Amino acid sequence: MYNWPFPISLTMIHMSFCASLAFLLVRVFRLVEPVTMSRDLYLSSVVPIGALYSLSLWLSNSAYIYLSVSFIQMLKALMPVAVYSIGVSFKKESFKTDTMVNMISISIGVAIAAYGEARFDTWGVMLQLGAVAFEATRLVLIQILLTSKGITLNPITSLYYVAPCCLAFLFVPWIFVEYPILRDSSSFHFDFVIFGTNSVCAFALNLAVFLLVGKTSALTMNVAGVVKDWLLIAFSWSVIKDTVTPINLFGYGLAFLGVAYYNHSKLQALKAKDAQKKAAQPDEESSRLLEEREGEGIGKRNESQK
Template sequence: MRSIMNLAYVSVWIGLSGTVILYNKWILSYFGFPYPIALTMWHMFFSSCLAFICIKVGWVQGVDMSSQTYMKAVVPIGALFAGTLWLGNAAYLYLSVSFIQMLKALMPVAVFGVGCALKTETFSMDTLGNMIVVTIGVAIASYGEINFVVIGVVLQLLSVACESTRLTLVQILLQRRGLKLNPVTTMYYIAPCSFVFLCIPFAFIEMVPLYSNLMDGKIVLDFPVFISNAGAAFALNMAVFLLIGKTSALTMNIAGVVKDWMLIALSVLLFHSAVTPLNLGGYLVAFGGVCYYNYKKIQAMQAKQAQAVAAKAANVEAPLLGTKGLPVSTK
């Protein structure tokens, strides 16, 4: 029964993730709304409103958080979350969905690098060699990309850097403080913060041209499209936290491999993205490196669980001893 539920969580996440990625690509590149900051701001505003309603109405239990914790933990995470979404959406203006998924294979490399720098990951030559293989594979895929646009690649790499740093800070700033946020409370605190941070680049980059095009009638806001898009984005955020909470981050990483191949295929079918043999060859190298990385993570997790079970069994079997080595009465 548990396996069936885990499969359901994974399937929902893959479906929603693919939907949001393809939906965002369509809106930004084909629908005629090339404003990634505005789109991301709309997602954060929509998520903030829904989370606020869920908590204030009492559908979801809120979490008490001091202003000091909010400023030290939530604010930096919210800033990085804003950067991840904005830069990732902006990359869709220049690159195909298939190539972006190939670039996202660098996420374990970035997480490992940031984790080693911030002492959340243990450095090893074996892992370093694994990360080099992944990097080489992505480099080959990039070399074989027909529609290689430098600014698009830079934007996506910056998005990966923001996301890897955010994931590491979540572990340091939230988990170590003992804060347990459910999906709704996470969006309740982080989405408004991300919205505020997004207002800064929006004011300098998109506000004037967006307003001008709206006034000239060059852009028409189709509310069903934007509401359904934001609803899908909110549901995806819920699915991410649900998947990690009910299974593990490692499960999501492994499911992500399946999702990437699915999106590459859908990108070719729906948007006619050009994928060359060198693209696929390089990605296969990176894919192999990512699979090996996940395999080693599974081994480490199983070894840790085995040690915990053995330690628990030893504690149960060992007699309770006093200070002089005599059994202590448990009466």
């Protein structure tokens, strides 16, 4: 194991790499067009998102020091619960009893998984739950602050604007928490291979998300995320030799069923919305043809009167 317990420094390395590469793709190679954004919009929209993103990354990376990889993936199943709850509080989601029951079932499943965790650490759980809360708030703010203003950011332009802001926010705790230890540690040597490949993976993850959502949908991304969590649990159990208890699997299985049902409900609602749009199109087409015929009739009457 590499044994480098500096999550803020690791996150700053990721953000530095992503910001630099995004700058090259946008400003130098011009592969992606930048979004027109005023200073006020940047301060009111991007800065809060960058602050929440930095907190989410900091806490989630810190949780790996205290918890197993498999258990962290189980805790991440609470993300739909957090997003829905915060969306309801911000009045971006309508409260529905069946959806709330679904959210409660997911929470119960995660609680059972936590009860059966062999390496349970209260501080680590608090860090991961905090990361989930900040990430969910960030997603809701993106919808409120950016989508409502007609601005869409793909991961490259998102990193172009958000990564430098996130880096600035991380710099403050890094100065007081990790820099003194790194400064006094004579044994530390920056490994370009390890950190370089790690940063490339972080950037590739953002790009993969963009390509997947662009080719399919955000719902597919959620389903793929659930499959990814199961694969990570299997990988941590078989390769990293994390302890996964039967109670862990039972609890996460219950949470998984809740997440799957939530995704299914979203899919059904999306299909119903598309069906309504298709049903409305013939009516709009008929109204347009009727208006054209009436216009032609009026034109002919005017000609006959002349």
